[in-house]
Amino acid sequence: MPGEAVVLDGVWKVYPGGVTALRGLSMRVNFGEVVALAGPNGAGKTTAMRIIAGLLTPTRGVVSVAGANPRAAGVGLRRILGYLPEDAGVYRRMRGIEYLRFTASLYTGDPREREEMIRRAVEISGLGWEDLNRPMGEYSKGMKRRILVARVLMTNPRIVLMDEPTAGVDVEHAVAIRGLLRRWAHERGAAVLFSSHNLMEVDVVADRVYIVSGGRVIAEGRPQDLKEEFKAETLEEVYLKAIKSPAPGGVVNAG
Ligand SMILES: Nc1ncnc2c1ncn2[C@@H]1O[C@H](COP(=O)(O)OP(=O)(O)O)[C@@H](O)[C@H]1O
């Protein structure tokens, strides 16, 4: 497995309607680290995630995921990539446990492997048996998010992409999800990229962060280094300073 799981170089995205969502975004994610894509609404986080997942073609620039172009890559990449879309929905009439069984059955024909996957997913979801036996249409937003996170991680992906994984999730379960992201990278060696507009969350979860605004990286680095560089107490303060003037070292992302 190469060290670099995800590489974006000078990526631009202009939507058919004419909105420019990304303006020369460059970033990388290595195996074994948790990287955050942080920034305000409309910064381009979801667009970048969808490009990395192979759902969108960039207008310009280079994208490489596990050494391949995600638009051209086939089943091999699908098997190692776990993607949680921002707007992922659930099958409203399906019970949670049925959904996990169904996902496992799509992935493997081996009953032992399937059982192990389901066991892992149940644990990750943090849902009790009563809730797992309810139709997912009855789940709260946070419960839906948790079962979707479990669905993504149950197949043990080597590259994890999560678009706002903790959106709508209560404190206790958000903390659990953050712990999972870190364990997946640090114990299993996966490459983990997640997006968040919550800079306090990013500060505690991410090994490195790309702060984006208007489709550009305005600051990047380890949270601790960024705070020192910007003479800031928090990442929120880093962000507020960075939108006024780019990093002293000069984040080169001009397009
Ligand atoms: N399908 C789309 N068609 C046209 N414009 C879009 C589409 N998706 C997102 N945009 C625009 O692209 C910009 C970046 O959006 P997005 O990637 O969703 O940002 P974020 O996830 O950081 O909130 C916004 O101006 C948004 O309105």
Ligand SMILES: [Mg+2]
């Ligand atoms: Mg988004």
